[in-house]
Amino acid sequence: MGRAPCCEKMGLKKGPWTPEEDQVLISYIQRNGHGNWRALPKQAGLLRCGKSCRLRWINYLQPDIKRGNFSREEEETIIKLHEMLGNRWSAIAARLPGRTDNEIKNVWHTHLKKRLKQNQVTPAMTTTNGESYDFSSTIKTDPSHSSKPTIPGLLESPVRAPTSPQPSSSEISSVTSASTSTQIGGANDVKIKNEDTECSMESFPLIDESFWLDESGFLPDDYSSNLSELSGFNLDTQTQNTVAPMANNVQEWPSDHGLSHVDNGMDFWYDLFIRAGGAEELPDF
DNA sequence: AACTTCTGCAACCGCAGAGGA
DNA sequence: TTCCTCTGCGGTTGCAGAAGT
Structure with a gap:
């Protein structure tokens, strides 16, 4: 329970996603799925927090x-x-x-x-x-x-x-x-x-x-x-x-x-x- | 044309539940 | 049982473009 520790604010990008970031996320999930959202951005090489990746995928990138x-x-x-x-x-x-x-x-x-x-x-x-x-x-x-x-x-x-x-x-x-x-x-x-x-x-x-x-x-x-x-x-x-x-x-x-x-x-x-x-x-x- | 206000929507924030250690 | 982490949800914000003046 309790509040999830938010992503480390330092060095992580916020705001609108670029087409390049979208492509990275899509291809990573296509290859590996999204087992752990928190670990995903690091493994995929994205400067985003897991929460942001999850939201982007669910609300926009899902096929x-x-x-x-x-x-x-x-x-x-x-x-x-x-x-x-x-x-x-x-x-x-x-x-x-x-x-x-x-x-x-x-x-x-x-x-x-x-x-x-x-x-x-x-x-x-x-x-x-x-x-x-x-x-x-x-x-x-x-x-x-x-x-x-x-x-x-x-x-x-x-x-x-x-x-x-x-x-x-x-x-x-x-x-x-x-x-x-x-x-x-x-x-x-x-x-x-x-x-x-x-x-x-x-x-x-x-x-x-x-x-x-x-x-x-x-x-x-x-x-x-x-x-x-x-x-x-x-x-x-x-x-x-x-x-x-x-x-x-x-x-x-x-x-x-x-x-x-x-x-x-x-x-x-x-x-x-x-x-x-x-x-x-x-x-x- | 320039400025202001409005609108739509993507993305963020914080909370709470689930589940594992 | 308690604590911790992860995930999902709903509310809210802020930006960009449209519409109005």
Whole structure:
């Protein structure tokens, strides 16, 4: 624990990388990999600290880095994931192949935050006592759980990680993505407030650490800007119903529930919400 | 054309967790 | 168990180019 001793300041270069330095780093890593970042610059003959090398490699030089502008779909994915995960840029980046946490962080601060502000996004939610929740202000960081977002009144039983294999893209193909048509901040924004759909906040399960982490298996590693994949739904080949592969505490989903209307990631969360609250009938939107 | 302000983004800094000795 | 090192993360800074005056 404790702070890592920073690189010896003396004699080490800071600031922008030159193409020559990039080339040295790339060829060294291609030849030797990056076992020890601290030792790497010395071995590679770079006058940089290991931290700087690591950052340069991860954010810029890795072969699978996708450069250029973010697509509308990517931006909306970021907005949704940020709504769920907060400023956990690395977790968000894990769901956007080819994008780095730094890049996402930058795009959030320079574009998306402003856009959301302009659109005044305040998705409302209502509890059983009629209290209205504003996600943007009530999803808070629980100090006892580091930076996990929490929603007041939603702490009871844990949502457990699925034990079954994750669905492939083809398996969940019946859940069509409509992410590009998702309205951010518009009249169709996520309002879980409806006579028919209102459900108990108290019965909503605890979303614990494993829920948010990769190892939960809940969010597929190969998630590739397709919001339907975010939902992680599985297709029951016998019934042709789409089922959500999570929450062991819900042993069986009602078999008569085709979920074809669940057409984007946010709808999934809505659906999760409904089901966790007692598997009530899903309303038509 | 010159200067100022704004914007975007690469890179840095410091903290904290993991894991080994 | 404690200490130490390494790594990863998120917040912040500072520079360069664009836009505005």
